[in-house]
Amino acid sequence: MHELAICQALIEQVEDLARDNHAVSVETIWLQVGPLSGAEIPLLEHAYPLAAAGSIAENANLVIDTMPVRVHCKKCGEESEASTNRLICAVCGDYHTKLISGDEMVLSKLEFDK
Amino acid sequence: MCDTCGCNVTHSNAHLVTDKGKLARTEDGRQAITVLQNLLTENDRQAVHNRQHFDKQSILAINLMSSPGAGKTALLEATIDGLADEFSIAVIEGDLETENDAQRIRDKGVPALQISTGSACHLDAHMVHDALHHLDLNGVDIVFIENVGNLVCPASFDLGQHRNITLLSVTEGDDKPAKYPVMFRAADLILLTKSDLLEVIDDFDPQQAEHYVRQLASEAPVLQLAARRKIDIDSWLDWLRDEVMAQRERRINNLSLRPNIQPEGAALHSADKYHHDDHDHHHQHTHSHRHSPS
Numbered sequence: 500m501h502e503l504a505i506c507q508a509l510i511e512q513v514e515d516l517a518r519d520n521h522a523v524s525v526e527t528i529w530l531q532v533g534p535l536s537g538a539e540i541p542l543l544e545h546a547y548p549l550a551a552a553g554s555i556a557e558n559a560n561l562v563i564d565t566m567p568v569r570v571h572c573k574k575c576g577e578e579s580e581a582s583t584n585r586l587i588c589a590v591c592g593d594y595h596t597k598l599i600s601g602d603e604m605v606l607s608k609l610e611f612d613k
Numbered sequence: 614m615c616d617t618c619g620c621n622v623t624h625s626n627a628h629l630v631t632d633k634g635k636l637a638r639t640e641d642g643r644q645a646i647t648v649l650q651n652l653l654t655e656n657d658r659q660a661v662h663n664r665q666h667f668d669k670q671s672i673l674a675i676n677l678m679s680s681p682g683a684g685k686t687a688l689l690e691a692t693i694d695g696l697a698d699e700f701s702i703a704v705i706e707g708d709l710e711t712e713n714d715a716q717r718i719r720d721k722g723v724p725a726l727q728i729s730t731g732s733a734c735h736l737d738a739h740m741v742h743d744a745l746h747h748l749d750l751n752g753v754d755i756v757f758i759e760n761v762g763n764l765v766c767p768a769s770f771d772l773g774q775h776r777n778i779t780l781l782s783v784t785e786g787d788d789k790p791a792k793y794p795v796m797f798r799a800a801d802l803i804l805l806t807k808s809d810l811l812e813v814i815d816d817f818d819p820q821q822a823e824h825y826v827r828q829l830a831s832e833a834p835v836l837q838l839a840a841r842r843k844i845d846i847d848s849w850l851d852w853l854r855d856e857v858m859a860q861r862e863r864r865i866n867n868l869s870l871r872p873n874i875q876p877e878g879a880a881l882h883s884a885d886k887y888h889h890d891d892h893d894h895h896h897q898h899t900h901s902h903r904h905s906p907s
Binding site: 501504505508509511512516520522526527530535536537538570583584585586587594595596597598602604605606607608609610611612613 | 643644645646647648649650651652653654655656733734735737765766768769770790791792794795796798825827828829830831832
């Protein structure tokens with residue numbers, strides 16, 4: 500369960516950004532999380548209130564975008580949808596692919612009151 | 614934005630920050646900013662610093678990951694026996710409790726520092742940094758970081774290593790790469806350990822294990838060995854020799870290396886591609902409850 504550590508890192512970033520933007524409260528935090536990031540979205544949601552307690556983001560909404568798993572095939576050049584443990588090209592079946600989405604663990608956007 | 618938040622702008626994400634890092638106001642007068650910053654930025658920054666430590670001294674840093682009991686410490690013992698005449702080795706051991714593993718390494722005459730993580734299920738870059746300051750790295754060629762035995766969390770934290778190695782013992786089942794894709798995708802090399810037990814274990818097929826690794830779009834080599842009985846360890850030792858030489862070359866050319874799979878680049882690339890500020894997402898949202906102040 501490293502999601503608490505991840506949420507604590509998130510809150511530190513949010514506090515820095517809020518301070519730099521002279522915010523009085525943080526309203527909404529948007530994350531992008533892919534299934535291959537190693538972070539579980541339900542666990543992030545459970546850990547978030549613990550990490551946020553007492554911070555400027557204590558009352559913020561956490562909105563998590565689940566990112567799709569997609570690969571680009573180095574052989575045929577096509578992009579296709581994949582699953583977390585089957586990252587092969589859906590078009591030609593080759594395994595020489597590059598993940599282009601699905602391993603994100605990103606703070607994408609913040610909304611705050613000034 | 615990066616002047617104020619200090620986020621790590623790399624060549625792969627700089628265009629995102631400059632294109633999308635502008636301020637925008639929403640209809641209700643609140644202010645929204647696009648951030649696009651890895652959640653583990655602080656850890657990653659420390660990891661970059663650690664990697665500079667290693668690079669400056671021409672040290673190869675290797676992160677060993679596996680489930681508990683797959684044979685990471687036994688692998689290190691066999692490796693020390695095999696390479697002590699050629700290279701100077703130091704070890705950082707991560708465990709929840711005890712000095713046992715560090716002591717096993719010290720018994721081989723190699724300096725080892727034990728990090729006791731308490732309840733933490735993984736090492737992070739800050740823990741490793743603290744450990745580096747307690748190790749004499751003078752003249753060291755290879756630092757092994759033996760991560761906490763866990764096939765989940767360690768894969769998410771960059772420690773500043775150059776290579777990730779994931780061990781899979783043949784007693785664990787050949788479908789582990791399919792069950793723990795994040796961990797096995799992160800590996801630059803996969804070692805099937807305790808291979809001497811294959812003759813008595815009838816449900817582990819090394820080819821099937823490798824098949825599952827390829828399904829993860831991984832080209833990492835898969836080697837078999839039995840460390841305690843020193844069977845088939847030569848390929849592993851050769852791999853290490855090549856890596857030490859490659860690290861020395863990089864040092865001469867002032868280059869560095871990160872492990873094969875790094876989430877950051879793909880993450881920010883895809884963020885550019887799939888995230889739209891107008892909220893017309895084609896992917897799924899989950900919303901947490903707004904919680905009252907405690």
